[in-house]
Amino acid sequence: MTDTLLRGRLLTFHREPLGAEDTEAYSFIEDGAILMRDGLIAAQGAYPDLSESADGVPVTDHRPHLLIAGFIDPHIHFPQVQIVASWGRQLLDWLNGYTFPAEAEYCNAQHARAMAGRFCSLLTDHGTTTAVAFCSSHKTSAEALFAEASDRNMRMIAGKTMMDRNAPDNVLDTPQTSYDDSKALIAAWHGKGRASYAITPRFAITSSPEQLEMAGSLASEHPECYIQTHLSENHDEIAFTGELYPDARDYLDVYETYGLLGRRTLLGHAIHLTEREIGAIAQSGAHPVFCPTSNLFLGSGLFDDAGLRARGITSGIATDIGAGTSYSMLQTLNEGYKVLQLQDQSLHALRAFYWITRGNADVLGLTDKIGTLDAGTEADVVVLDSAATPAMALRMEKAHSLSEELFALQMMGDDRAIVQTYVAGVPRKGVEA
């Protein structure tokens, strides 16, 4: 049994803040502490109380920095680490020009494992302790990512992408191989340590009806798994989907028809939705995932957060690397704020920090494990420096409340603001693969 006590300014959320001054939604302790034991949070509270009961336990003093739950990124593409910031036009050109050639390399197990190490390090260097990742269509890519995350005891949700048409041969599978490979990966990894499997049809365009039927079979045989895909990111994508599935009522109906819509379904983007689609998402309990840096980079459109919320839909927020341009969930919040500003919507700092921690955990149904600093949950903790750069330090001189401090972090913060990232109680910032 190894105990460690972290000391710092502790912030954790109990529920979604209803407004910028909703102090009931969170706990903030100026001189707080977290007792970590065997990868879990054994206790948290005021430092004087905890230090008394944890006599003799080594203390890591992070004051004056903030201690907050590790960030969760619910939509990211592992094999796109080397094509971030590649010049292109819009979604379909970008996929053909950059994405597919890069993903083709992940049939090589050595390359996949080397990149998995770099990917996991980049995540933790940016404060992200859990990701929901698309791998390439090759089984090797998912094996590499699960193995790497397992070695680091990092909570990872991932899946081998299913795609059997409208892409180069070297990234295509078949309905049968996609089913067999997914099935084998579920058996090998789902529920093993901190790993979970996501059944991953890339999107309607790259899957034949036969393949989506196989994906539906996987979903009904493994209701414990997640399902991740893309929905209505771009107008050309929607039009092409309509041509490929002429009998579908709309884009979402393609997924519904094959039994892929439910509470554990994550729908990347979900920007250009019809009234019927919004109703069906609300009824199914599925979760759109807002990817602001990606939506701006590819010129895809503006995510209607308030409109979806008004219908009772719970959305996640994510980077979507590599069309997204930053691994930082703080920078994701920054761009998310601006996307909502353009629609007369707002993203105040309390909700923003709730969203990338407990909010995204709620989308995944995992608030009992991650997303808070509650006793009994996994010890994924981020240490944040609000004055990490000269410009931030200058701003902090005039920040007089927690909300103001968090908002400056939301707008100006990136990996430089991440002092340390604890993954299951182990410091991982700056650890090379």
Ligand SMILES: [Zn+2]
């Ligand atoms: Zn994506």
